[in-house]
Amino acid sequence: MALYLGYTLIVYVVLFSLWGSLEAPPWVLGYLWAAEALYMGVPRFWSQLHQEARMGELALRLALPYPFVLLRFQRYLATALLQVPWVVAVGGAVIWALGLPASLSLWSLPALTLGLILNFLLELTFALLTFRSTSPIALGVLLEMLRLLGGAVVLPLEFWPGSGALLLLQPLAATFYLPARVAAGGEPVWLLVTLGWILVFLGLLARLFPRALAALSERGEV
């Protein structure tokens, strides 16, 4: 945990030093604070699921008398609820140490919670879609890059050409950008988009999950 927070500290120092030295709109620092909290705080579990499938543990978990997805969500949420507040605290400490003006609105809590939920669904979908992958390291690098870019974690969409209108149409923006933007004083109604994507992914998972299990079953892994 100390190492994880140490790395978070470095990321915040770099980001806030850069944006704090620019004449950027006042909400930007708050946005980066929230976006990084979400990005750094969410647990990554897709490769763990792959490993569990390979080792046969997934079969055991599926045999438990609880819904597998809810059980996984519970574990995810427990880790996230431990990590995200710590990351927020580290960000706040860096802001204070560098003497920068940044704040988060009261809407941060529901906004970050919705971001957490959507991220869980995205991660699970990604895991189910990539069970056949032979190069997990490469996939991991690309997924992180997609999160950073598509989620506009280091560069808010307002600074993209055409205000990043196209990027707004994809789910990563609803996972990171919109919740962080609301946390930094944006319109709370934007969270409806995140909510919409949550419903879309719930529907998608309902179809995908049985198919992924059938594919694993064919390979004798569940």
Add this chain to the structure above:
Amino acid sequence: MEAWSRWFRVWPPLLRSRFLEAWQEPLGFWASVLARVVNNSLWLLVFYLFFLRFPEVRGFRFEDLVLTWAMAFGAFGLLQTLWGGVLGLARLAETGELEVHLPVPVPLLPYLLSLRLQPTGLGDLLWSLSVLALLGVNWFYALCALVGASLVALGFFLALASTSLWGLKVQNLLPVAYAGLVQFATWPPSVYKPTIKVLLLSLIPAFWLGPLPARAVVEGSGLAALWGFGLGFLILGSLAFWLGLRRYIAPGG
């Protein structure tokens, strides 16, 4: 002396065998190389968009950033390709596996450093060389600066990993230190407060990996200082290793 001459005969086939090890799964190898190339290029795209909006960050422009990235990732790539074992040294010491390697008939330290070749490092190196070619830099300066910067990185990680020989548990710290160094070495150096700058020029030598080598390539000066600093760090790391090895007791033994 004989051990060293033996080493220089053994090193090329050793590197070759590490490469073949990494090549065992060609698809995974190329995927790792390509992932780094794509990752670094996409980051540059983000910065390109950033610099469209803010053309200059305290005197630092997009061209400076591209060169800084090329130097930093070239140095890290060179490290992981030639001396990737340094990143696994702490694990060897902490698990006791180091004992297996102690009786080798070649100088121990360079042998241990050559124990690992990371395809991702090769991806970084290839990406860096491609960017340098696109930028049309002076190759003599660029290669000297790359080697100097990778010496700094090697010395830093060797010193850090050697503390495991003294009983400290640093195995898990190394990836974080690596990622942190990458962050500090690749973002505009002009934005930090003076205290952070001093830190990044000394204890955490990130400026010696990206911004200073980049400046050396443009101006053709500062290469001696870079090499001097790199060799100094390497001597420090080697000392930490040899002194640590004298008092090293493997777990359980």
